[in-house]
Amino acid sequence: MSSFDFRVTSRDGRARCGEMSTGHGVVHTPAFMPVGTRGAVRAVTQRDLDDLEAQIILANTYHLFLRPGDRLIARQGGLHRFMGWEKPVLTDSGGYQVFSLAPMGTVSEDGVQFRSHIDGSSHLLTPESAAEIQARLGSDIAMVLDECPSHTASREFVLESMQRTSRWARRARNRFLELKSGIVVGEEFVNPEQAQFGIVQGGVYTELREQSVHEIVDVGFESYAIGGLSVGEPVDLMYQIVSATAASLPERSARYLMGTGMPEDLVECVACGIDLFDCVLPTRNARNGQLFTRHGRIVIKNVCYAEDERPVDQDCLCYTCRNFSRAYLRHLFMAKEMTSATLNTLHNLHFYLDTMKRIRESIASGSFGKFRRQFHQMFARHSVDS
């Protein structure tokens, strides 16, 4: 029924390479998904993403639901056709944005009531409606609605929230299967090959994560995500939870760590067996003038770059590094030129996507451990400006 498939092609320790097949092509994992919140990755075009060899992008259900609307996108033939992107797209459920962006979001067993951050209009997002919206968007991978508690939430609150997330997961799956089977009158399934991923919650409590894995896997999805991390908890604790949770997820499913993405996190979490990442860091930091290189971070506005003729990273083969100096990039940033955002984004995305490529190559050749050590050594050495 679904053309979705995931198979592991090689392993090195717990790290693994895989092929994730979707209705819009194969994604070689471990993979990073650039974030295209409103159906566009900020400051770059789809042509740029192709040049960067982005394999899959993420779009935000919450934003697209509010504007231009999922029904409009469905009438336009779905998100791929609407945004002129023929490769895979993953959509989140909208839950995370409802909790972080929408004022007065209130959770009930039914779902989340929230007000639009654009016009204040009131909406109810349920496990069922999140599935319906994503069916209309026609993404290749849809996520279930989950609740993502604060990292300071009590164990009791996290337990209750996690259990509700499990109940929501079952409702979401049921709705997804109903939609897919075509029995829902008046609803079109824009992408018949859409897959649905379940999301494990449980905060920073290993035993709750364990329980969540059990409950979510019991519902049964094409693959699984780990949610509710990188929300402020210490990074070592995050790694610990990722490691334990990834280990208890099914070997034959893809494992997607949601929203996590400092460069060192990618490497560490691949080591835990994670296959899929998304994060706004490379694109957002690019716009703020923070550039990632193999030798650490560069804050391009710093005066030390005013006359620096070197590229951002001498070893980088991206368009920006092949053509422009730090001095020029600093000038564009200081002058608030839009081209600054574009050139910085091209570089940061190249860094992320190239890092993932090198990770895949090192796993395939059995040298991931060496890659990991070298990566951390180089990246940490100049964590302040070089």
Add this chain to the structure above:
Amino acid sequence: MSSFDFRVTSRDGRARCGEMSTGHGVVHTPAFMPVGTRGAVRAVTQRDLDDLEAQIILANTYHLFLRPGDRLIARQGGLHRFMGWEKPVLTDSGGYQVFSLAPMGTVSEDGVQFRSHIDGSSHLLTPESAAEIQARLGSDIAMVLDECPSHTASREFVLESMQRTSRWARRARNRFLELKSGIVVGEEFVNPEQAQFGIVQGGVYTELREQSVHEIVDVGFESYAIGGLSVGEPVDLMYQIVSATAASLPERSARYLMGTGMPEDLVECVACGIDLFDCVLPTRNARNGQLFTRHGRIVIKNVCYAEDERPVDQDCLCYTCRNFSRAYLRHLFMAKEMTSATLNTLHNLHFYLDTMKRIRESIASGSFGKFRRQFHQMFARHSVDS
């Protein structure tokens, strides 16, 4: 001494095709120069400009003088190297921005005293310093400092201003030649093949324009520009002045009409014998959501485009029109996505550059008159949204 050269290659009425040779290559005229105010054309990259077959771009001396500074750019090897652009660059003199952007600009015989719009610092721009700044930038074509009076200025004021502009032109030329000969201690001439254009003023007074042509041509420059138009005067009066002034400029020099550029203006002024244009319209209007097509203008935010699956212009071969619908472009504009500015700019610049190409082809084949009639018919037909 200068590799600058201009030769007419074909004529159709007063319209003409030419080849303008510079130190960074040949420009086929009539040509349009996209405006890269601060050393970058807003919302696009140099790669995009290459794809669009932009032959030459304009950069603003005023902006680059203030930030990052002409001396910094000289130390970086000049503007071409700094901005990673190997084709020709024309720089204006800075005068226009001093009058329009800088508060408290005061004109004396010496030059213009002004305060920076960035930090309020005080500067004096003289005919000599404008030449020096542009020598440091290393553009292929430098413009002399001129004064551009308001279109409501009295004949008496315009006469006085025009005569001062003529005196400034002689000082600017002297300084340019001194710099070029290398006799100025401590000054490097970044681009030894730089040419300098004189600027004709005289407002809307035909006889003052005539006198200005006489005085400026008497100084002697590689080529000549018509300044002080498109500053609010009626369009028919503008055409009349352009027509008379172009006719009195030397046949064997390039004629550059500064800052004028509605699409219909390009066609009309080519008919008067103009060879070179610049204007912020295609780029600025793109960012404001106004798109130019052969069939008129489109204001992309209009609700009629919300579900319009057609490209901006069905006949257009630009990246935007080949890949994206009006509905998607409207969505990006409404959502204030930066990619909106990029896609709109790619389209508008393609429209301008393609129009110039079709103008050149029609002149070369002796069918410019027919092109001109058809262009106006099509463009005027849907001047409101189609």
